[in-house]
Amino acid sequence: MAKLLQDSCNQDAIFSKFSHSSPANGGNGTHSYSNNSSYQRLFANVERDKIDQEIAHNFEIQKLSSSSPSNTLVLADMGCATGPNTFGTMQHIVNSMKRTFQSVCPTSPLPEFQVFFNDQTTNDFNTLFQSMPEDRDYFAAGVAGSFHRRLFPTSSVQFMHSSYAVHWLSRIPEEVLDEQSPAWNKGKIHYLGATETVAAAYSAQYAKDMGNFLRARAEELVEGGIMVIITSGNPDGVSAAGLPSGLLYNLLASTLMDMSKEGLVSEAEVDSFNLPIYITCPAEMRQLVEENGHFSIERMELTAPTTWIEGAVDTREWIDHIRAAMEGIFTNHFGNDPNIIDQIFERVTHKLEPYNEEVNSKLHEKVQLFVVLKRI
Template identity: 45%
Template sequence: MAAVESYPMKGGDGSFSYTKNSTFQKSASSAVQGLICSAITEKFDAMNFLLPITATTPSATATIRLADLGCSVGPNTFTAMQNVMDTIETKAKSLSFKNPQFQVFFNDHAGNDFNTLFTSLPFDRAYFSAGVPGSFYGRLFPDSSLHFIHSSYSLQWLSKEPKELLNKESEAWNGGRIHYTSAPRGVEDAYARQFSEDMELFLGERARELVVGGMMVLIMPCIPDETVAHSQVPAGIMFDLLGASLVDMAEAGVISQEQVDSFNLPIYGVSPMEMQSLVKKNGRFSIERMELTDPTSARKNNEGGSKTTGDDNTIANHLRAGMEGIFSKHFGVEKIDELFDRFSKKTIEFSDKFKSSIKQGTQLFIVLVKKN
């Protein structure tokens, strides 16, 4: 397959690192923790994967292999995987099966900060761990080697930006913008086509790697349906403000207009209908559950209400932790501080827009099970 663009999250444990700026992602994952537990309890094929407690096999133990695709550097991946293992153990006990051994594979691009990931592994973990570098748009594991796959807030990243966006003769030419938010229909269509191509690869490879009856849980940002404009959801607003910040920098002579015109974020927010169609087209998985959720619900519950959005540097720091790499490569490391300083000011200026944006139903939760 063609080379995949790689822009890992900010490594280390500094002020702008993903380790210290990923509480939004943690809240999004926490919002569906109960749904994951229910899916495992109701649909995970324990009868075929675990060993019963018998007098004749006292020492035999099954091994359950799990993978987190797009794990980044923690700590969110450790929490998510522990939740899965705890639920599988609870199910094993309820069915009088032996507690299995667990092997957890942490996957991300080769440029991911695996050193930080593994130095922060929980000291008291009761599982075997391994890092698997590489793009999940390609093959990662042997045939039928995994029982459970998890991926949270990773699949919105495309393998590459659609090439039509840079063609001035194309209806998908995206000059003056960095995303399809607020762009002509041709731009959004180009993104949708690239997402479809990527998901075809992703689902095809996972179908080979999962055992029959194996489960895959996917959590990703989305739009509730095709009637909701991307500019009405928080992510779309953020990308518009990032683009506006870059345009301001070009007008001030800090960067060139050509740099802005040649840059596009390779990120796509799918709709449930699109995702359902792509899974059915692949044909190797049954959709056991597909549900729209509110990624901010866990944060609201913990704080006793909705947190004011756009009143400090929190949004800018989180976005920087996830996107500094892609912006640095294109515009230069020396421009990053000014970019996110401008962006932070715009989030305050347009805080009312954030508050009125659509949040309910902007996270897609999907449970897939591998067919025969």
């Protein structure tokens, strides 16, 4: 036990030194995640029927609930932010489990449900708890800490969910920030559109992070437990540079360079700024899961998350969503002078406007990876 606690403290020290620790914007204000996250909600909702199918046909609900002494099923949402998306998703999963349970064992009492909401310690958990639906039919608790490490006791969770969270890297790869390294990413803020060396450094960091994530979840999930991951994805062997996110990151880089020429931010600050975001592909995810060895891959597919969009995406609304999810990365690096931060997002909105048609022509690309893993 002492060793476990010591390891956990060492991990805390390591994570606090390097973690990007920039949660989605808290509160309920203009730039809050709670008011600017309908895209992520609608993206994830595209997968709801598939989640229902997995619960109905793949989740051994009777066995899993009866093996718990209190007839309780434990669920967790990893990287939940402040809501409301997490509430809709977790209630949907609970409802789906109840339906399945009633059809499998109609005469048995329903299990109780406990839902853990996880995010980084700096997440606005006050807003999360204050906005929690009163009519929920599960017990709720928050779990603060990085999902790249252990967060739950051994074999204590039956169902894990994570949407639009595991694409966040725990840190920017060291070599990308090192002026002496061939992977130094001067003039860019991401691997998309950068050199292959930079892309390789990001990919290696993602492998470390997903390795840690899968190792921790493998210990926490019971045998037969299911984990659903929804994340940004890209077809095997195709670069995401030509997709709207690639365009956005390039225009953000050119915005920052404009601002450094005008003396609003320093060139050194721009050179050392990179986005800790990684877009995986099915082959890479498969390899990482196989290396872990504790999960069977029940489903892994790319889907088009924007089938619900009728007409065109509005550039300002898109950037408002990006800002609500990413602003912390910018304030951590450039400081929280609202003038500078407002200018970054205002300028990039203007830079993107001429590309509106191009962005909209790519809306129905398959850029969402849906993964269902089962603990074996």
